[in-house]
Amino acid sequence: MKTEQIDYKNFYYPPGGILIWILITVELLTFGMALIALVFMSKEDPELFHKSRLLLNSTFGATNTIFLLVSGFFMATTVHLFKKRKFDKASFYLNLTMIGGVLFLILKTFEYYHKIESGLVIDYNTFFTFYWLLTGFHVIHVLVGLVILTYFKFTLKKLETEDLEAGAAFWHMCDLIWLLLFPVIYLIL
Amino acid sequence: MVIAFSCNLFNTIVMQKKDIYTLVLLILLTITTAFFSNLENGLKVIGLIILILSGIKFIAVAFQFMELGKAHNFWKGLVISFLTLFIGIIYAVL
Numbered sequence: 061m062k063t064e065q066i067d068y069k070n071f072y073y074p075p076g077g078i079l080i081w082i083l084i085t086v087e088l089l090t091f092g093m094a095l096i097a098l099v100f101m102s103k104e105d106p107e108l109f110h111k112s113r114l115l116l117n118s119t120f121g122a123t124n125t126i127f128l129l130v131s132g133f134f135m136a137t138t139v140h141l142f143k144k145r146k147f148d149k150a151s152f153y154l155n156l157t158m159i160g161g162v163l164f165l166i167l168k169t170f171e172y173y174h175k176i177e178s179g180l181v182i183d184y185n186t187f188f189t190f191y192w193l194l195t196g197f198h199v200i201h202v203l204v205g206l207v208i209l210t211y212f213k214f215t216l217k218k219l220e221t222e223d224l225e226a227g228a229a230f231w232h233m234c235d236l237i238w239l240l241l242f243p244v245i246y247l248i249l
Numbered sequence: 250m251v252i253a254f255s256c257n258l259f260n261t262i263v264m265q266k267k268d269i270y271t272l273v274l275l276i277l278l279t280i281t282t283a284f285f286s287n288l289e290n291g292l293k294v295i296g297l298i299i300l301i302l303s304g305i306k307f308i309a310v311a312f313q314f315m316e317l318g319k320a321h322n323f324w325k326g327l328v329i330s331f332l333t334l335f336i337g338i339i340y341a342v343l
Contacts, residue, residue, distance in 0.1 A: 074320035081324060085331070092335045099342045122283045126276060129310070133272040136314040140265065232315045236307055243303040244339065247286040248296040 076229030077222055084233045091237050095244045098190045102249050112187035113249040120171045121246040124164050131160025132235045135228050142224050147217050161206045198237050205231045271313040278306050296343050300336045
């Protein structure tokens with residue numbers, strides 16, 4: 061059984077490669093600064109932000125968290141199986157990963173639909189401007205992640221381990237961003 | 250060779266088990282976070298607990314699913330520093 065060995069302890073070769081980790085660092089800093097700005101702004105009118113936050117459905121948020129976490133677990137399993145050259149099983153788990161992402165998007169669409177129907181659009185107030193921009197950019201990342209996973213689905217056997225790991229790292233980055241967004245936007249303001 | 254194969258198989262099973270344990274932990278922490286958010290009555294400490302629980306989830310995903318634990322200390326330090334700074338600033342501003 062062939063198992064590929066990469067020296068992850070090397071500074072230049074974190075799992076997925078240095079470029080994806082530079083991207084992840086920049087993304088986390090960007091979303092992190094935007095969330096800090098949101099909390100700073102909430103101090104100007106705490107009651108408005110608190111009441112606006114209560115208009116969000118935290119059950120949807122928690123369910124979406126679970127969808128992404130389970131999807132991330134399947135992605136990690138896909139990478140393990142790929143490294144063992146078990147392509148059929150890896151392909152199966154890659155499908156499950158994508159289903160997790162699609163479920164996230166379906167629930168998000170449902171949530172957005174209700175917000176729009178209730179008139180809680182991007183210019184409703186400052187909180188909802190942040191809500192739409194931050195969750196909207198996150199959704200774009202999930203969509204890009206799904207495109208990458210779809211490409212992997214059709215080219216799995218030809219892929220290099222580093223390529224799959226880089227794609228997996230991007231997918232996990234969507235989890236990480238959501239793990240910052242969910243508590244700040246849906247729970248603590 | 251047999252020993253190497255057995256070790257390899259054992260490592261795979263252990264690795265998969267760790268992933269499963271991590272997933273269970275993540276789901277439990279998500280439910281716990283939701284529970285604490287329902288207790289929210291303006292107390293700053295509730296916000297801190299929610300942030301810390303979310304921080305644990307963040308670390309679990311990064312170190313287990315993204316295999317950051319295997320990486321150079323610089324990358325581990327970077328992620329932990331970012332998270333500490335983020336939680337610290339949010340808590341300070343809350």
